[in-house]
Amino acid sequence: MLRIPVVRWGKPYESLETQKVVHFLTGEPIAEVDQANGGLVSRDLRKADHARKVLRSIPVADLVSRIKEAGKLFATATLPLGNGTQTPDQFVHQQSATTGLPEQMCRNNMKKNSFVMENIDTILDALTRGLDLNILAKGYGTESRGVVVSYQCQTPVLGAVLPSNSPGVHTLWIPVIALQLGLVLKPGSQEPWTAYRVASAFQQAGIPAEVFSLYPGGHDVGGAILSGCRRAMIFGGEKTIQQYAGNPRVQVHGPGYSKILLGDDKVDQWEKYLDMMVESIFSNGGRSCINASSVWASRHTEEIAAALAERLGPIEAKGPTDPDAGLAAFTVEGTGKAIFEMLQNDLRESGVTDCTAPYGPRLVEHERCSYLRPMIAHAASPACAIATKEFMFPFATVVKCPQDKMIESIGYTLVGSAITENGGWIDQLSEATNIDRLNIGPIPTNRLNWLQPHEGNLTEFLFKSRAYQIAESTLVHA
Amino acid sequence: MSTVSTELETAIAAARKQLDEHTYETVQWHFHPSTGSPFWLAKAKELGFDPLTEIRTYDDLKKFPAFEDDWLRGGPIERWRPKGLDGKPTFVFETGGTTGIPKSRMVVEDHRTDYELFSATLPDQYFPKGSNWLMLGPSGPRRLRLSVEHLCQFRGGICFCIDLDPRWVIKLIKKGWMEHLEEYKKHCIEQALTILSANHNIKCMFATPKLLEGLCNALEERGQSFADTGITGIFSGGTEFTPQWTRFCIEEFFGGPPEVSGIYMTPTYGNTLMGLACSKPVTAAEGYKISYYAPQPRAVTEVVDFDDTNRVVGYGETGRVKLTTLTKEFFVPGFLERDEGERERPFETYPWDGVSGVRPFHRLASSTTVGVY
Numbered sequence: 001m002l003r004i005p006v007v008r009w010g011k012p013y014e015s016l017e018t019q020k021v022v023h024f025l026t027g028e029p030i031a032e033v034d035q036a037n038g039g040l041v042s043r044d045l046r047k048a049d050h051a052r053k054v055l056r057s058i059p060v061a062d063l064v065s066r067i068k069e070a071g072k073l074f075a076t077a078t079l080p081l082g083n084g085t086q087t088p089d090q091f092v093h094q095q096s097a098t099t100g101l102p103e104q105m106c107r108n109n110m111k112k113n114s115f116v117m118e119n120i121d122t123i124l125d126a127l128t129r130g131l132d133l134n135i136l137a138k139g140y141g142t143e144s145r146g147v148v149v150s151y152q153c154q155t156p157v158l159g160a161v162l163p164s165n166s167p168g169v170h171t172l173w174i175p176v177i178a179l180q181l182g183l184v185l186k187p188g189s190q191e192p193w194t195a196y197r198v199a200s201a202f203q204q205a206g207i208p209a210e211v212f213s214l215y216p217g218g219h220d221v222g223g224a225i226l227s228g229c230r231r232a233m234i235f236g237g238e239k240t241i242q243q244y245a246g247n248p249r250v251q252v253h254g255p256g257y258s259k260i261l262l263g264d265d266k267v268d269q270w271e272k273y274l275d276m277m278v279e280s281i282f283s284n285g286g287r288s289c290i291n292a293s294s295v296w297a298s299r300h301t302e303e304i305a306a307a308l309a310e311r312l313g314p315i316e317a318k319g320p321t322d323p324d325a326g327l328a329a330f331t332v333e334g335t336g337k338a339i340f341e342m343l344q345n346d347l348r349e350s351g352v353t354d355c356t357a358p359y360g361p362r363l364v365e366h367e368r369c370s371y372l373r374p375m376i377a378h379a380a381s382p383a384c385a386i387a388t389k390e391f392m393f394p395f396a397t398v399v400k401c402p403q404d405k406m407i408e409s410i411g412y413t414l415v416g417s418a419i420t421e422n423g424g425w426i427d428q429l430s431e432a433t434n435i436d437r438l439n440i441g442p443i444p445t446n447r448l449n450w451l452q453p454h455e456g457n458l459t460e461f462l463f464k465s466r467a468y469q470i471a472e473s474t475l476v477h478a
Numbered sequence: 479m480s481t482v483s484t485e486l487e488t489a490i491a492a493a494r495k496q497l498d499e500h501t502y503e504t505v506q507w508h509f510h511p512s513t514g515s516p517f518w519l520a521k522a523k524e525l526g527f528d529p530l531t532e533i534r535t536y537d538d539l540k541k542f543p544a545f546e547d548d549w550l551r552g553g554p555i556e557r558w559r560p561k562g563l564d565g566k567p568t569f570v571f572e573t574g575g576t577t578g579i580p581k582s583r584m585v586v587e588d589h590r591t592d593y594e595l596f597s598a599t600l601p602d603q604y605f606p607k608g609s610n611w612l613m614l615g616p617s618g619p620r621r622l623r624l625s626v627e628h629l630c631q632f633r634g635g636i637c638f639c640i641d642l643d644p645r646w647v648i649k650l651i652k653k654g655w656m657e658h659l660e661e662y663k664k665h666c667i668e669q670a671l672t673i674l675s676a677n678h679n680i681k682c683m684f685a686t687p688k689l690l691e692g693l694c695n696a697l698e699e700r701g702q703s704f705a706d707t708g709i710t711g712i713f714s715g716g717t718e719f720t721p722q723w724t725r726f727c728i729e730e731f732f733g734g735p736p737e738v739s740g741i742y743m744t745p746t747y748g749n750t751l752m753g754l755a756c757s758k759p760v761t762a763a764e765g766y767k768i769s770y771y772a773p774q775p776r777a778v779t780e781v782v783d784f785d786d787t788n789r790v791v792g793y794g795e796t797g798r799v800k801l802t803t804l805t806k807e808f809f810v811p812g813f814l815e816r817d818e819g820e821r822e823r824p825f826e827t828y829p830w831d832g833v834s835g836v837r838p839f840h841r842l843a844s845s846t847t848v849g850v851y
Contacts (some may be wrong), residue, residue, distance in 0.1 A: 016722040016766060037723050039691040046698070175563060226659060243654045 002031040003366040004192055005198070006216065008044050009051065010209025012082075017218070021190060023097040024331040024369050030097055031082070035190055038220030042182075044213060044317030045157075045228040048067040051182025051211040052156035060133040061187065063120050063178050063207070070198075075110060079200040084196065093391030094192045095167060096320045100329030101322050101371055103282055109167040113194065116171045116203070119450070120178050122389035125449035127175065127459050136459070137180055140468045144396075144414035151459075157213075159229030159237075161222040162195055164188030165392065166287050169235060169253065172196065175458060177202060182211040184229055186221050190331065222466025226250055231402070231462055236300045244274030251291045251461055258445040260428075262297035262304075263420025264403045270300050271307070273419055273442050277396075278311050280417065280445040285328035286394030290415050292445045293390040295398045297405050301331065305355045305378035305398035312361030312394060317371035327393065331371040336363060336370030339391055343375065346389060351380035355398075382409035489829035493774060497830070498535040500775035501771040503806040505533040517549070518809060520557075523752060525671075536778070539802065540788045543810035547751070552579035558584045563807065571621035571796070573750045576648040580619075583750050588807045589621050591628040592753035595773050596746070598757045600633075605711035608634040609681035612709070614670050614689045616644045621750045626684045631812050638678060641668040643764030667692045674707050682711040687718040687727075694731040704731050705739065715746040721766035728766075735762060747836055750808055752777045752801045758825070758832070770836065771828035781821035781833050784841070787814055790831075793821050799833055809848035816842050 005012035015034040022029050055063070073079060074364035078087045086094070092110060094104040116123060124133060131149075135141035162185060163169060176183055187195040192214075201214045208219035214220050226232050226244075233251040234240060244250040260277055262270060265388045280292035295304060319327040330336040341365040347354045355376040356362065364371040379387045388400045388411050401409055407428060410416070417439040418429050426440055437452065439445070482490070508518045510527040522529060527541055550558075555570050563586055571589070572580040611630035617623050617639060620733065630637035649657040670693055675678060684694065694704050726745065728735060736742040747770040748754040755770040755777070772779040779799040783789040791797035798816045803810035818839045822832035 017720065035722070037726055038725050039718070039723065040730075042691075043698070209521055223656070227656065243656075247657075368630075410520055 001029060001083050002082055004031050004033045004196060004216070005042075006036045007032045007209075007212060007214040008040070009047060010203075010211070019189065021098045021192065023328055024100045025097075025366070027368055028212070029308075030094055031192070031463055033189075033216045036215035036217040036221050038061055038217070038224035041213075041215050041217075041221055041224035042345055043135075045184065045224075047183060048156045048184070048229070052153070052154075052180060054208050054211055055177065055182065057289065058180075058208075060180070061135050063180070064124070064133075066207055066428050067117050067120045067202070067203045068208065070201040071114045073121070073204050074117060074197060074201040075114035077201070077204065078206060079197060081196055081200060086193075086200075091193055091197055094422060095191060096333075098190045098193075098330040099165060100163075100320070101285065101287075102325030102328065103166070104323055104325065105328065106167065109194075112168050113170050113174065113198065116142070116174050116450070117198075120175060123450055124177060124178055127457060128358060130409075131459075133178070136463060140403040140470075142467040148468055148470055150466050151463040152466050153181070153231035154465055155181065156464065157184050157229055157231075157233035159184040159186075159225040159232040160190070161186045161232070162188050164190035164237040166235070166289075167191055167194050168288060170194045172458070173233065173251070176462070177207060177211065179459065181462060182213070183234075184213045184215070184225055184454060186215050186217065186225055189216070192216055199217070220280055228356070231440055242425065248334055253289065256291070256293075257388065257390050257410075257412055258290050258292050258412055258415035259413050259417070259443065260292050260295045260406070261410070261416060261418040261420075262295070263418065263422050263425055264298055264417070265422050266419045267297045268301055269303050270297065273302075274311070276417075276442045276444050277304070277308060281308070281324060281376075281396045282312060282315075282394045283444070283446040285326060286374070287392050288446060289327055290446045290448060292415075293396055294387060294418070295396060296401050297398070298400070298402050301398045301400040302353075302378055305376055308396065308398065309355035309359065312374035312376060313356040315374050315394075315446065317364045317373060327371050327373065330392075331369050333368075336365065336372050339393070340372060343386075343389075343395075345386075346386040347377060349384055349386065352384050352386055353378040407434070408432065412436075415439065415448075416444050417441075417443050486824065486826060486829060489826065490824050493824075494536075495831045497778065499773040500804055501536045501539060502534055504531050504809060507562060507806055508560060508809040511561075513560055515560045515809075516557040534801075539811045544787065545810045546815040547581055547813060550583060551579045551731075553582075555582050555584050558582075558808070560806065561760070569624070570619065571624075571713070571750050572619040573621075576645045576652075581750070583621070583808065585621070586807050587804050588753065589625045589803075590628050592630075592776070594632055595752050595776075597629055597632055599744060600711065600713070600744070603710075604736060604740075605633065605682045610672060610679050611637045611658060611687075612673055612680050612683040613637055613639040614683055614685040614693065616652070617645060618645075619837050620644075622684070625754075630682070633682075635682070636678075638673045638680065640666055642666050644740045663688070663692050664696075667696045671696060674709075680707070681709055681766045682713075683709050684713050687714055687723055688714055690714060690727065691731075699847075703733065705733060705741065710740055710742065712743040713739070713746055714743060715748065719745040719768060719809055720837075721760075721768060724760055724768065725762070727764045728762075729764070729829075747779075747833075749801075749815075751808070752779075752803050753777060755833075756828075767834055768836070769822045769832045769834040771822075771832040772801075772829065774828075774830050776803070776805050778804070778830075779833050780831065781819060782814075784818075787812075791821050793823050796820050796835075798839055799836065815839070822826060 017035040018032045020029040078085050092103050092106045095106045133216050136151050144148050152393050158181050160173045185195045203209050235253045241252045241254040244252045317327050325445040362373045377386050377397045379397050379399045381399045386397050415433045415437045416435040419442050509522055565585045569585045571583050572578045584687045613626045627637040730739040733739040745757045745768050746754050754771045758769045760766050780800045781791050782800045799815040800815045816839050819833040819834050819836040822834050824830050
């Protein structure tokens with residue numbers, strides 16, 4: 001069987017504890033993954049400075065070209081993995097088999113990750129707002145306008161506690177190597193595949209192995225990464241967000257509560273935007289933080305909800321290899337049923353209508369997994385609890401709310417797509433602090449422009465802009 | 479298929495006979511009106527059988543309902559003291575108590591007896607008689623703190639202790655105050671470093687896995703190693719004491735097995751109710767497997783079926799850990815621990831069943847806070 005070791009600064013380490021990752025439908029073991037312990041991580045992190053030193057010894061331009069090559073390898077090559085190798089097709093199959101995501105979604109996520117690597121120069125240009133990367137590498141330099149600027153790196157490595165259920169999020173940490181910081185990753189227990197394949201592709205493209213550590217393991221491993229890395233990111237639910245809120249060392253990625261807001265000037269033509277709404281709710285199986293979980297309008301909300309239900313309600317759960325599969329399975333026992341029961345409580349509230357009820361049962365249970373077919377609810381007011389709920393499947397509430405109450409009622413919104421041409425309202429939306437990514441016009445919430453920062457700029461998280469004065473006489477030699 | 483030598487078979491039979499006799503005597507003591515505790519004398523009236531006449535062997539204990547540790551909450555504590563021990567100086571040790579009333583166990587001398595028996599299992603080469611100890615574990619109304627001190631004194635040494643309030647640690651975890659948790663851990667480690675730097679000839683220690691790891695890390699951050707402390711014998715315990723953790727500690731913090739590094743670490747398993755189960759020596763050759771054996775006949779560990787808790791599982795099979803305590807001070811006829819593990823075979827040193835791979839019981843694991851200090 002494929003055995004995937006812990007990787008300690010590039011060196012494989014076989015643990016006495018292993019965990020089998022299994023096929024979500026059959027229970028067939030796919031791989032045996034070595035498990036690290038928290039103490040091992042803490043001890044290794046004392047050598048984190050070495051990773052940055054190694055990367056700083058490589059010119060940024062070289063790193064960039066190697067990462068571009070890595071992007072190609074990630075998408076096309078047979079790469080070393082543990083005690084074996086992995087082709088791109090095997091990667092897709094393995095990822096689908098252990099996460100419950102349909103293979104076509106795995107392929108799409110694979111493309112996203114390789115896109116980021118192959119376009120790393122453009123993406124870094126956007127992330128740094130056009131800064132010469134040599135200035136980041138050196139720590140200071142003179143901008144084109146003749147001003148000395150300095151960026152102080154806050155950590156030698158980025159730590160990341162990665163999820164099992166959303167392989168698209170890896171695009172967030174991939175650019176770190178180009179910024180000359182090492183990577184300390186805890187792969188998701190069901191999805192070790194992406195982290196290992198990215199690291200393997202990087203190494204095959206000439207990035208030194210000693211800048212990567214991969215620690216599959218339990219909660220103590222995640223805790224050790226978050227407490228031991230001076231900058232780390234974690235993916236989790238609402239509880240995780242609250243736990244790390246206000247911690248400058250940790251960037252938390254959780255539910256997005258992304259939304260579509262229909263302005264009064266456009267709502268009467270709502271049918272024109274139905275495709276965009278469907279895509280925002282349904283793409284990637286509704287699993288992403290950038291999927292819309294609600295649609296807000298002041299009128300026609302019952303009709304919008306009925307039309308969305310008519311489009312999404314009939315969608316069936318299909319097997320992972322079916323090219324038309326659009327829903328991901330819940331692979332943890334009882335999860336689908338628990339979510340469904342939670343929703344039933346919300347649907348019983350006065351003013352809430354279950355619009356997909358006429359399209360058959362939503363909960364589909366199999367022996368080892370379950371699916372939830374798309375659900376659309378209508379809420380007569382923002383006060384209904386369901387108006388601000390988000391779940392890991394295609395689910396959305398159409399909420400009736402006057403336009404002038406919308407911004408204050410929607411709560412935190414990772415992606416807000418506002419369909420309006422009303423200049424006054426656009427101005428208010430632009431000023432709103434509860435909307436992170438703002439789209440003006442009928443842009444689906446899931447369509448991210450890669451040249452825009454996502455949930456906080458990575459370079460601002462890792463580098464601190466600071467004063468750096470150099471005497472005129474010294475500047476010429478600097 | 480493994481074979482058992484005649485000598486071992488004889489030893490197993492003798493141990494079983496001793497356990498049956500000890501069970502009979504213990505039950506007679508706890509249920510006789512002249513010696514029994516108010517709690518068990520009152521409980522006897524609800525049992526539907528007479529323990530004095532119907533409990534003759536260890537297996538007869540299955541007639542008792544499962545012991546509920548909630549019975550230990552609240553007082554008066556005297557209800558647990560057998561009349562036969564009236565007038566003896568009595569300790570109370572507590573467990574739990576982060577919120578609400580803790581569980582209390584009265585003790586006269588059990589903790590001393592248990593640790594004196596444990597002392598005989600410690601190799602003098604690494605735990606030199608007469609040397610001083612450091613107790614890097616919980617303080618307060620805990621059995622462990624006084625027991626370790628007694629162990630040290632019994633071996634002719636003086637024990638240095640730190641202040642550590644595990645109830646506060648659990649509160650920090652439940653509140654999610656992880657930075658405070660980290661600082662509190664540092665506070666404990668600093669106390670240990672201060673004691674170790676004060677020239678007290680400390681050669682042995684008790685430490686929980688987390689605190690031992692914290693101490694080793696703190697030493698390495700100062701450019702030192704654990705060997706620099708001069709400590710050669712460590713005893714530790716808890717479900718976090720896994721084979722992988724043991725290997726990590728031995729290979730990376732100690733610099734190798736005892737014969738190379740001169741540092742010996744032994745795991746133990748126990749609690750306030752039972753006492754202390756010892757481990758078979760842990761070696762790389764056996765994959766750092768940790769197997770615990772209770773101090774029979776004073777205490778017994780069994781590995782039982784998750785649903786039928788009177789059925790012991792087969793050797794090598796997984797089940798829930800069931801504890802029985804049979805001393806003159808305390809009678810616990812089968813308490814289902816919050817742990818699970820695999821049933822281990824008897825061997826020459828301990829001719830009775832053991833348990834390995836101890837870890838939190840999977841059906842309760844998510845609600846159990848482990849390794850808090």
